[in-house]
Amino acid sequence: MELKSKVPSGPIERKWDKHRFEMKLVSPANKRKFTVVVVGSGLAGGAAAATMSELGYNVKCFCFQDSPRRAHSIAAQGGINAAKNYQNDGDSVYRLFYDTVKGGDFRSREGNVYRLSQVSVNIIDQCVAQGVPFAREYGGLLANRSFGGAQVSRTFYARGQTGQQLLLGCYQALEKEVSKGGVTMYPRTEMLDLIVISGRARGIVVRDMVSGEISSHLADAVVLASGGYSNVFYLSTNAKGSNATAIWRAYKRGAAFANPCYTQIHPTCIPVSGDHQSKLTLMSESLRNDGRVWVPKRKEDCGKRPQDIPDADRDYYLERKYPSFGNLSPRDIASRAAKEVCDEGRGVGPGGRGVYLDFADAIRRLGKEKIAERYGNLFEMYQRITDENPYEVPMRIYPAPHYTMGGLWVDYNLMSTIPGLHVAGEANFSDHGANRLGASALMQGLSDGYFIVPLTIGDYLGSNKLEPVSVDSPEVKATEAAVRQRTEKLLSVQGSRTVASFHRELGRLMWEYCGMARSAEGLKQALAVIPKLRDEFWHDVRVLGTGAELNQSLEHAGRVADFLELAELMCIDALHREESCGGHFRVEHQTPDGEALRHDEQFAYVAAWEYAGDAQPPVLNKEPLVFENVPLSQRSYK
Amino acid sequence: MNLTLHVWRQPGPDARGGMERYEARDISPDMSFLEMLDVVNESLVESGKPPIAFDHDCREGICGSCGMMINGVAHGPMRGTATCQLHMRSFGDGDTIYIEPWRSRAFPVIKDLVVNRSAFDRIIASGGFITAPTGSPQDANNIPVAKRDADEAMDAAACIGCGACVAACPNGSASLFTAAKISHLGLLPQGQPERERRATRMVAQMDAEGFGHCTLYGECQEACPKQISIDTIARMNRDFLVATRHEHEEKVLGGG
Ligand SMILES: Cc1cc2nc3c(=O)[nH]c(=O)nc-3n(C[C@H](O)[C@H](O)[C@H](O)COP(=O)(O)OP(=O)(O)OC[C@H]3O[C@@H](n4cnc5c(N)ncnc54)[C@H](O)[C@@H]3O)c2cc1C
Ligand code: FES
Numbered sequence: 001m002e003l004k005s006k007v008p009s010g011p012i013e014r015k016w017d018k019h020r021f022e023m024k025l026v027s028p029a030n031k032r033k034f035t036v037v038v039v040g041s042g043l044a045g046g047a048a049a050a051t052m053s054e055l056g057y058n059v060k061c062f063c064f065q066d067s068p069r070r071a072h073s074i075a076a077q078g079g080i081n082a083a084k085n086y087q088n089d090g091d092s093v094y095r096l097f098y099d100t101v102k103g104g105d106f107r108s109r110e111g112n113v114y115r116l117s118q119v120s121v122n123i124i125d126q127c128v129a130q131g132v133p134f135a136r137e138y139g140g141l142l143a144n145r146s147f148g149g150a151q152v153s154r155t156f157y158a159r160g161q162t163g164q165q166l167l168l169g170c171y172q173a174l175e176k177e178v179s180k181g182g183v184t185m186y187p188r189t190e191m192l193d194l195i196v197i198s199g200r201a202r203g204i205v206v207r208d209m210v211s212g213e214i215s216s217h218l219a220d221a222v223v224l225a226s227g228g229y230s231n232v233f234y235l236s237t238n239a240k241g242s243n244a245t246a247i248w249r250a251y252k253r254g255a256a257f258a259n260p261c262y263t264q265i266h267p268t269c270i271p272v273s274g275d276h277q278s279k280l281t282l283m284s285e286s287l288r289n290d291g292r293v294w295v296p297k298r299k300e301d302c303g304k305r306p307q308d309i310p311d312a313d314r315d316y317y318l319e320r321k322y323p324s325f326g327n328l329s330p331r332d333i334a335s336r337a338a339k340e341v342c343d344e345g346r347g348v349g350p351g352g353r354g355v356y357l358d359f360a361d362a363i364r365r366l367g368k369e370k371i372a373e374r375y376g377n378l379f380e381m382y383q384r385i386t387d388e389n390p391y392e393v394p395m396r397i398y399p400a401p402h403y404t405m406g407g408l409w410v411d412y413n414l415m416s417t418i419p420g421l422h423v424a425g426e427a428n429f430s431d432h433g434a435n436r437l438g439a440s441a442l443m444q445g446l447s448d449g450y451f452i453v454p455l456t457i458g459d460y461l462g463s464n465k466l467e468p469v470s471v472d473s474p475e476v477k478a479t480e481a482a483v484r485q486r487t488e489k490l491l492s493v494q495g496s497r498t499v500a501s502f503h504r505e506l507g508r509l510m511w512e513y514c515g516m517a518r519s520a521e522g523l524k525q526a527l528a529v530i531p532k533l534r535d536e537f538w539h540d541v542r543v544l545g546t547g548a549e550l551n552q553s554l555e556h557a558g559r560v561a562d563f564l565e566l567a568e569l570m571c572i573d574a575l576h577r578e579e580s581c582g583g584h585f586r587v588e589h590q591t592p593d594g595e596a597l598r599h600d601e602q603f604a605y606v607a608a609w610e611y612a613g614d615a616q617p618p619v620l621n622k623e624p625l626v627f628e629n630v631p632l633s634q635r636s637y638k
Numbered sequence: 639m640n641l642t643l644h645v646w647r648q649p650g651p652d653a654r655g656g657m658e659r660y661e662a663r664d665i666s667p668d669m670s671f672l673e674m675l676d677v678v679n680e681s682l683v684e685s686g687k688p689p690i691a692f693d694h695d696c697r698e699g700i701c702g703s704c705g706m707m708i709n710g711v712a713h714g715p716m717r718g719t720a721t722c723q724l725h726m727r728s729f730g731d732g733d734t735i736y737i738e739p740w741r742s743r744a745f746p747v748i749k750d751l752v753v754n755r756s757a758f759d760r761i762i763a764s765g766g767f768i769t770a771p772t773g774s775p776q777d778a779n780n781i782p783v784a785k786r787d788a789d790e791a792m793d794a795a796a797c798i799g800c801g802a803c804v805a806a807c808p809n810g811s812a813s814l815f816t817a818a819k820i821s822h823l824g825l826l827p828q829g830q831p832e833r834e835r836r837a838t839r840m841v842a843q844m845d846a847e848g849f850g851h852c853t854l855y856g857e858c859q860e861a862c863p864k865q866i867s868i869d870t871i872a873r874m875n876r877d878f879l880v881a882t883r884h885e886h887e888e889k890v891l892g893g894g
Contacts, residue, residue, distance in 0.1 A: 047772075050772070051771075051772040054771045054772060065695055065701070065703060066693060066703065066754070066755060066756070067702075067755065067756065067758065067759050067799065068759070069702070069759075069762075069799055070695055070696075070701040070702060070703050070799075072695070072696065072701070074696065074700055074701045074702075074798075075696045075698055075700050075701065084778070084779075086779060122773070124778045125775040125776065125777055125778045126770070126772060126773070126775055127778075128775065128778040128781060128828070129768065129770035129774070129775035129776075129778075129781075129828055130767070130768050130770050130828070131768045131791075131822065131823050131826050131828050131829055133788050133791040133792040133795050133822065133826065134788070135788070136782075136783055136784075136785045136788040136789075137785065138785050139782065140782030140783050140784050140785065141779050141782055142778060142779055158792060158795075159792060161700065161796065164700055164796075164798075165792075165795060168795065171762070172762060172766055172767035172768070173767060173770075173772075175759060175762045175763040175766065175767060176763070176767040176769060178759075178763045179763040179764065185759070187756065187759075210748055239695040239696045239697070239701065240694060240695055240696075240697060241695045273666075273668045274666055274668060274669075276666060276668075276669045276673045276676070276677060277673070278670070278672070278673050278676055278697065279697050281697075281698055282698075380718075381698065381699065381723070384716075384719060384723050384725065385670075385723070385725070387668075387725070387727060450772045450773075451772070451773075454772070498680050498683045498684065500676070500680060501680075542683060542684075544683060544686070544687075544688050544689070545688055549649070549650060549749070550650075550691055550748055550749045550752060552689070552691055553683065553689060
């Protein structure tokens with residue numbers, strides 16, 4: 001497999017302009033003749049579907065929730081970055097680009113990241129025009145806050161509900177196009193396979209989740225915007241339905257999967273409270289603007305009430321270790337630091353797996369009212385879940401799986417290794433390298449969806465002559481048959497264990513061996529256990545009911561079956577990458593003071609894995625990464 | 639704690655439904671309501687019985703997927719809280735809990751506690767947007783918005799589209815949902831050009847979907863997990879009246 005990044009030549013500031021000029025166009029009259037399937041209605045999919053319909057394409061958009069407005073982007077809290085420099089604090093497109101490349105620990109593609117930073121300013125304009133109610137200053141202009149990994153204030157927000165407001169803006173644009181007839185929306189419809197004909201993506205096979213009917217939708221191009229795969233860990237901050245099925249099926253049809261082991265563990269989540277736990281709740285990183293992270297200096301103090309521990313006996317470890325970024329150190333660093341102090345036995349709360357996030361100083365400085373205005377809904381959410389009042393006692397937080405930087409490999413046009421298959425948003429691997437900075441996922445989803453895919457799809461359709469396809473073609477029939485067979489197989493096992501019990505077991509395994517700290521020994525152990533668990537699943541899972549009805553166990557079973565395969569690829573990737581970078585921390589590779597130690601000569605590449613059949617190990621393809629603008633250096637936030 | 643549940647079971651849209659009784663054992667007060675149902679479902683599957691179907695996704699009170707009548711109250715006893723954020727510490731050991739789907743003509747039951755809320759999408763499609771095609775806007779700070787207006791717009795925009803307002807309303811009205819969107823967009827300068835058209839179309843669509851009329855019972859704002867105020871309904875009515883008057887004037891003047 002040849003990986004052509006297709007990054008345009010020339011100086012970095014000119015690449016996207018040059019490319020926009022060189023791309024083929026489709027005339028307005030011809031756009032109507034093309035059908036594009038979009039899987040996903042989150043920021044990436046919703047924006048792409050709405051924009052392509054505005055341009056004149058015939059769009060079919062799919063989501064598994066009952067309404068496109070419920071895509072998981074809705075849950076994003078803290079904010080969205082943009083290089084507007086409205087605060088006049090020295091921000092620029094170049095600085096956002098620089099911060100993102102460095103934040104990603106030099107494992108992303110410079111050309112893509114620069115474009116993302118350029119487009120970021122248009123996103124804010126677009127969203128404001130749609131009526132997104134961003135926070136404002138008294139003068140009526142837009143307000144900003146800071147996020148981890150940055151020393152400027154470039155994050156735009158709408159209380160603690162930024163994702164909700166951005167998604168509603170996008171959903172409203174989508175519904176506007178639905179009413180005009182340009183988009184047909186298919187809610188409660190799950191993509192279960194990709195149709196590939198003559199080497200090109202030509203449609204998808206879906207299951208209607210209410211009637212159970214399996215059918216095909218043909219297209220001239222397909223966009224996958226199906227979100228991330230953090231739920232491979234069972235417990236994560238993702239929604240319960242978030243899954244890898246769409247991208248995993250595409251991988252098995254020939255799309256390379258890039259950097260599957262790059263996962264982000266978010267430092268500020270509410271700790272696990274018991275075995276019944278079904279998901280973990282994020283407490284937005286924006287809280288680190290005003291909250292101070294600490295644990296007791298001495299183990300013996302861990303059982304004391306926090307208010308009884310004097311300042312002198314507290315270890316504000318982020319401020320101590322990283323004085324210039326302090327509580328706003330990047331996520332991977334803050335998460336590992338929390339794990340470290342808990343491993344030393346200085347953690348607080350049940351099981352010693354927690355650290356304090358304390359607002360007492362901020363409340364003293366700014367008043368309770370100001371804090372309530374900034375974070376009120378997050379404080380309420382915390383209190384509802386834990387029954388503790390964070391205005392009075394510090395929050396307890398612990399890291400949790402949150403975001404996946406890995407995803408399907410795409411070139412500069414966001415096209416995968418299957419021609420015609422584009423991948424947008426968290427589902428692709430493109431812009432964040434080995435660690436994503438806070439408030440940059442919303443930016444990337446909207447950049448991909450509003451500004452990139454709609455143009456690069458035109459280039460693909462304008463420069464390729466596609467043969468006509470029909471639902472009766474053998475490829476379509478065979479793909480549909482495979483989906484039916486798999487569904488029947490899941491229903492016919494009739495074993496003794498629930499789907500959730502397998503998912504929980506897989507999650508525990510992945511958290512233990514492929515979570516915040518990884519070792520060759522642990523990964524090998526995981527690689528020995530996962531195939532056994534998968535085998536047990538296919539022999540002993542119990543899915544009741546039929547395929548011809550709304551069947552939530554069946555849906556869950558299909559997703560867990562795919563996670564059981566993806567988990568193995570994640571461990572293979574983590575084992576092969578003999579270095580530490582960003583969210584991938586191999587205990588064998590660390591600096592004397594415990595920081596991630598990269599090995600640039602061997603590993604400055606994207607690992608793009610190619611499926612080679614269930615019986616063969618996947619094939620590793622490498623896309624070398626070249627840094628012409630941001631010199632490779634050890635990341636320092638000290 | 640141990641609880642007795644009475645849950646609405648209905649195998650499909652056209653099937654007859656009824657209440658079934660289940661025992662929920664060893665429930666921790668730290669569980670969310672949905673985690674309690676997860677426990678019940680696992681034990682149902684283990685004993686070979688079909689699990690209870692219910693919509694849910696984010697479990698953080700923001701996606702609007704979840705929602706059920708709990709002891710006759712939409713989203714249960716805790717104010718300003720969606721079902722997924724309700725915790726079992728709101729109940730006592732030995733309690734009996736009745737769980738039913740949203741009841742509304744416009745929200746037909748699909749299965750058990752799952753209903754079809756696509757009428758809400760059609761209301762938005764009829765006019766709940768600002769037409770701003772991608773790529774056309776000016777710089778964001780060229781449109782200053784008074785902080786008060788931005789805050790008030792945000793209060794209305796917080797709606798999660800769960801449908802509790804409809805389920806709680808004795809008339810089954812969708813006024814709070816529709817008014818929240820009309821208020822959000824109508825409070826902003828960007829929303830002015832389409833303001834009247836938006837109100838007319840959204841109200842017409844709401845009626846066409848078979849939702850009931852609003853007689854200002856106010857149950858909707860009590861049930862709303864985001865505590866959206868019925869003041870938005872006054873705003874909707876005002877926009878609707880103004881729009882109707884202008885339409886009438888246009889007909890009289892322009893019709894000649
Ligand atoms: C709790 C939380 C808070 C966050 N906060 C922030 C923040 O403050 N700032 C920031 O920048 N980022 C944040 N993020 C990250 C960010 O929200 C996500 O990365 C981003 O929204 C993903 O958008 P998306 O469009 O790629 O996918 P999603 O929004 O996840 O959408 C996926 C879509 O695909 C559909 N889908 C999936 N599989 C299938 C299938 N098989 N068939 C049919 N449809 C399918 C779903 O129905 C859905 O419509 C946060 C994430 C979480 C979990
Ligand atoms: S599950 Fe999302 S609001 Fe309850």
